[in-house]
Amino acid sequence: MTKKLIFSLIVLTLVALVALPLCSACAPAAPAKDKIVVGMSRPLSGPMALIGDSAFRPVYETFVAEVNADGGIYVAEYGKKLPIELLIYDDKGDVGTMTRLTEKLILEDKVDFLWPACGTAFIFGQAPIANKYNYILLTAEGGATTIRDILPGLPYVFVSLSFSDWYQLPVLADLLAEKGARTAYIMYIADLHGIEYSGVAGIEFPKRGIEIVGIKSVPPDIKDLSPILKEAKASNADVFCAFAYPDQILPATGQSIEIGYNPKVWLGGPGVNFGFYHAAFGPATEGIMGFTTFSRKTSPTANELADKLYAGKPEEVQDWWGHPLYWAGLEFWKAAIEEAGTLDQAVIRDIMATSTFDTILGPTWFVSGLMAKECHTGEIGQWQSGVFEVVGPKDKATAEFIYPKPAWPAP
Amino acid sequence: MMVTILDVVIAGLLLGGIYALIAMGLSLQYGVARVLNISHGEFIMVGAFLTWMLYTVFGINPLLCLVIVGPVVFIIGFILHKTLFTRLRISSTSSGAFESRSLLATFGLLFIIQNIALIAWGAEIRGYAYLNISVNLGGALFGANRLVTLGFAIAIGLAFYIFLARTRMGKAIRAAAQDPATAGLMGVNINQVLALCFGFGASMAGIAGLLLSMCYPINAAMGLEYTIIAIIVVVLGGLGSIPGSFIGGFILGLVGSIVTYFEPGLALVSYYVIFMILLLVRPTGILGK
Numbered sequence: 117m118t119k120k121l122i123f124s125l126i127v128l129t130l131v132a133l134v135a136l137p138l139c140s141a142c143a144p145a146a147p148a149k150d151k152i153v154v155g156m157s158r159p160l161s162g163p164m165a166l167i168g169d170s171a172f173r174p175v176y177e178t179f180v181a182e183v184n185a186d187g188g189i190y191v192a193e194y195g196k197k198l199p200i201e202l203l204i205y206d207d208k209g210d211v212g213t214m215t216r217l218t219e220k221l222i223l224e225d226k227v228d229f230l231w232p233a234c235g236t237a238f239i240f241g242q243a244p245i246a247n248k249y250n251y252i253l254l255t256a257e258g259g260a261t262t263i264r265d266i267l268p269g270l271p272y273v274f275v276s277l278s279f280s281d282w283y284q285l286p287v288l289a290d291l292l293a294e295k296g297a298r299t300a301y302i303m304y305i306a307d308l309h310g311i312e313y314s315g316v317a318g319i320e321f322p323k324r325g326i327e328i329v330g331i332k333s334v335p336p337d338i339k340d341l342s343p344i345l346k347e348a349k350a351s352n353a354d355v356f357c358a359f360a361y362p363d364q365i366l367p368a369t370g371q372s373i374e375i376g377y378n379p380k381v382w383l384g385g386p387g388v389n390f391g392f393y394h395a396a397f398g399p400a401t402e403g404i405m406g407f408t409t410f411s412r413k414t415s416p417t418a419n420e421l422a423d424k425l426y427a428g429k430p431e432e433v434q435d436w437w438g439h440p441l442y443w444a445g446l447e448f449w450k451a452a453i454e455e456a457g458t459l460d461q462a463v464i465r466d467i468m469a470t471s472t473f474d475t476i477l478g479p480t481w482f483v484s485g486l487m488a489k490e491c492h493t494g495e496i497g498q499w500q501s502g503v504f505e506v507v508g509p510k511d512k513a514t515a516e517f518i519y520p521k522p523a524w525p526a527p
Numbered sequence: 528m529m530v531t532i533l534d535v536v537i538a539g540l541l542l543g544g545i546y547a548l549i550a551m552g553l554s555l556q557y558g559v560a561r562v563l564n565i566s567h568g569e570f571i572m573v574g575a576f577l578t579w580m581l582y583t584v585f586g587i588n589p590l591l592c593l594v595i596v597g598p599v600v601f602i603i604g605f606i607l608h609k610t611l612f613t614r615l616r617i618s619s620t621s622s623g624a625f626e627s628r629s630l631l632a633t634f635g636l637l638f639i640i641q642n643i644a645l646i647a648w649g650a651e652i653r654g655y656a657y658l659n660i661s662v663n664l665g666g667a668l669f670g671a672n673r674l675v676t677l678g679f680a681i682a683i684g685l686a687f688y689i690f691l692a693r694t695r696m697g698k699a700i701r702a703a704a705q706d707p708a709t710a711g712l713m714g715v716n717i718n719q720v721l722a723l724c725f726g727f728g729a730s731m732a733g734i735a736g737l738l739l740s741m742c743y744p745i746n747a748a749m750g751l752e753y754t755i756i757a758i759i760v761v762v763l764g765g766l767g768s769i770p771g772s773f774i775g776g777f778i779l780g781l782v783g784s785i786v787t788y789f790e791p792g793l794a795l796v797s798y799y800v801i802f803m804i805l806l807l808v809r810p811t812g813i814l815g816k
Contacts, residue, residue: 161642163748165650306792334791337752339743340538342669343788362652366744370659374670395583396654396744432651527660 152189152198152459154180155227157207157217157242159234164209166362168234170390172256174433175442176202176231178424189450192457203227209234211241218242222249228459229449232256236308239263243273250461252468254449256442261312267485272465276445276487277438280316283489284407287508288383288496289317292355293324295519297381300355301330301348303341305364313359329353334364341368342375349377354520358384362393369397369404373524380520381405389497389504391426391434401499403521408497409440410477411505413514417476418493436497436504441487444475448482451475530666535788536781537664541673543780544680545735549753550760550772551684552731558767559704559724561622562612562629567757568750569640570729574600574736575745576648582655589657589741590675596737597730604729607636608722616721622707637750644747654744676738683734684773687727691769700724704767759802765815775813 156176159168180200183189188199203225207214214233221227222245230251233242236258243263246253247270255263259277267273278284292300300321304310314331321328330351332344341364348356356379358368365387372382387393388406412419421443426434451473456464472481480491494506498518505515549571556564577596581587587595612629619625658672691697702710703720711717735753739745760779764771779798786797805812 161645161650163746165645165748166652166746169650170652332791335795337795338787338791340542340784340787342538343534343784344791346534346668363744363746366652366654367742370654370656370672370742371670373656373659374661374673375668376661392651392653397656400656432653527658 149194150198151201152191152229152453153201153203153225153227154229154231155203155205155221155225156231157205157214157221157233159209160204160206162209164234167257168209170392170433171435171438172232172234172442174425175256175439176446179443179446182424183450189453191453191459193459207233211238214238215241215245218245222246222251229461232258234258236260236263239273239275240266243270247272250465252449252461252465254445254468256445257438260308261316262308264484264486270485271469272461274445274468274482274485274487276441278407278409278441278487278489278492278495280313281320282486283492284495285313285316285320288405289320289324289326291496291508291510291517292321292326292381295517297326297354297519299327299329299351299353300357301351301353301379302328302357302359303332303334303344303348303368304358305360306333306335309361310359313357317357317359326355334360336361336363338364339367340371342371345371345375345377348379349375353379355379355381356383357381360384360387362387362390366393366396369393369400373397373400376524378521378523382521386437388499389435389437391431394499394502394504395431399502399525402501402525403498403518405496405498405507405521406437406504408436408494408504408506409438410436410493411497411503411514414493414506414512415476415478421476434504440476440493444477444480444491445487447475448473448480531788533665533667535784537667537669538787539781539784540777541669541677541780542783543777544677545739545776546756546760546780547684547773547776548680548731548735548738549757550764550776551687551769552728552735553754553757554728554761554764554767554769554772555700555724555731556728557761558769559700560608560612560721560728561616561626561707562608562633562725563626563758564636564725564728565630565633565754566637566640566750567633567728567732568752568754569637569644570600570604570732570750571736571739571753572644572745572747572750573603573640574733575740575749576644576653576736576747577733578737578740579653579655579745580648582657589737590679592737593679593734596733600733601726601730605722605726607729608725609718612725613718613722641747641750648747650747652744652746653740655740657741670742672741676742679734679738683731687731688769688773696720696723756798759798762802762812763805765812768812768814771812771814778813 159165184199188197190197205217207217232255234257239255239258252272254274259275259279302314304314365384383405385406389408394401410418412422452464452467455467472479477491477493481488494512496508497504498507500515507513507517553567556562574596578589578592581592582589615628616625660671661668662671699715699720760775764775783794787794
């Protein structure tokens with residue numbers, strides 16, 4: 117009986133995963149020339165929603181409201197401003213559903229533009245589809261060396277997020293080497309993200325004379341990280357890196373405090389860069405490092421964006437790594453449309469590939485489909501007195517890098 | 528060496544305590560009330576979020592939240608059984624039909640609860656720091672919060688066992704687990720007993736969620752992972768056997784901890800291997816009849 121029930125359980129899971137997203141896809145709007153219809157397949161529910169809701173969603177919602185309050189995007193071909201209308205389907209965090217919804221947005225709904233799905237794996241699925249139908253795809257959550265490798269064959273795809281060797285870990289390795297760090301222990305999640313970051317660290321760290329004395333992969337569902345943390349502690353490494361997600365970074369932090377593991381550098385991400393990380397650990401975050409792009413002190417425009425996105429909202433919604441890059445990407449996209457004076461994707465694509473526009477980051481441009489690393493206003497961050505400061509690269513730092521990290525606060 | 532062994536064993540017990548509590552809840556719901564509750568994990572999530580909210584918004588000590596979370600989730604479970612599952616049970620022609628229909632219903636419940644949580648609390652990951660101070664057990668260091676978790680899991684497990692073994696209501700529950708029809712004929716108010724079981728099961732899930740939220744980050748989609756672990760433990764311990772689920776939880780925790788020590792990537796694999804071996808060798812579970 118149990119076997120039968122387990123089997124029916126599996127079948128039902130599959131049926132539910134396939135059927136439910138279709139139910140939520142309703143009420144498509146026909147594109148008209150009094151508005152720009154932007155279509156998206158997003159994880160509004162399901163396990164990916166936690167990433168989508170805290171990463172790109174607050175950015176596009178704020179951006180669209182701001183653009184529409186101003187009347188819309190001026191398109192010369194129509195001689196007027198066209199407001200943006202969003203058409204969003206829920207893919208429930210399922211790649212297969214996302215690919216079907218993407219094709220539906222393009223073929224049935226005939227949206228004017230496509231905005232990205234959520235997650236690196238989703239970019240892999242969505243990019244070839246967008247490119248096939250000559251739809252520009254400016255991605256948000258997700259970036260990887262492996263995506264860069266396929267970009268030459270996908271001229272319509274543009275990647276906004278920074279990643280391992282673009283240009284986070286080279287900057288990190290420089291910072292560490294300068295302070296005299298000699299050894300590192302790496303814990304990484306056993307997926308594309310973890311493998312990539314640990315691989316790049318394995319190249320960049322030894323180049324600067326930092327020896328990797330221990331490396332361990334962990335599965336995504338791991339609960340108790342203390343065996344790995346104890347091993348890291350025993351290795352006595354100067355630097356501890358956790359290349360994993362919030363689901364592992366949060367318990368790893370809590371368990372490091374519990375076992376009194378306080379290396380000279382404690383770096384984790386993505387996870388450390390979010391407001392909810394500080395909300396969860398408060399003063400214990402002092403000196404903890406992660407990946408970032410800006411802080412309020414980066415520039416007046418950065419401060420203005422932080423106000424737009426975070427003022428009057430709980431600290432949990434903050435994301436100092438992704439938000440500025442997604443926002444800059446959308447500003448860049450809008451500027452390219454205005455420059456083109458048409459909604460023709462081919463014309464806009466050529467402009468995006470070759471032009472430089474001013475965004476909150478300053479002058480912004482793309483190199484072979486990637487937002488140029490020179491545009492990044494920061495790569496490595498560190499929590500200092502409740503602010504996630506940019507500490508690297510040094511010419512863009514908003515605060516001095518604290519090394520070694522201070523002791524955990526007394527309970 | 529000694530410290531390493533202590534490390535691994537205690538870590539296993541800490542994890543096992545939570546597994547035991549979760550599985551006891553499901554065991555009550557499936558073993559007695561015959562509802563294979565796929566939404567069991569969602570009650571864990573609700574308990575975790577209630578605690579998080581009470582702690583971060585109202586500043587109520589998470590352990591004190593027990594007196595709020597336990598009853599609230601119990602009432603949700605009790606009402607659900609009184610309305611939805613009792614109706615399904617009465618309108619089903621056989622117990623087999625009821626099992627499959629209630630399974631479908633709990634599937635729906637999973638999505639409903641999860642999406643209500645998404646609307647109410649958002650999709651973001653949540654966490655808070657509570658009692659994360661170090662305790663030294665013979666050289667092995669552990670967080671106080673996790674030890675408290677283990678203490679509560681054992682205390683609740685034992686208290687419930689005593690309730691089942693020593694009270695009149697406990698006897699009625701055991702009778703209903705063995706044969707609901709006969710128990711009904713013997714004067715047990717079967718609808719009431721089954722609803723109570725479902726409520727107690729949900730309440731245990733809620734309390735497990737409370738304890739989990741003290742140590743691990745939580746999010747609205749966290750439930751299913753724990754449901755699967757609970758199903759494995761319930762089968763391991765034997766259907767309907769509360770002590771079996773309790774022991775099964777600790778066994779799974781220990782095995783997970785030992786495997787994690789050697790290769791973290793294989794922990795979940797080891798759970799499924801145990802599950803498969805058990806189904807082949809002793810399908811009734813450790814204490815099943």
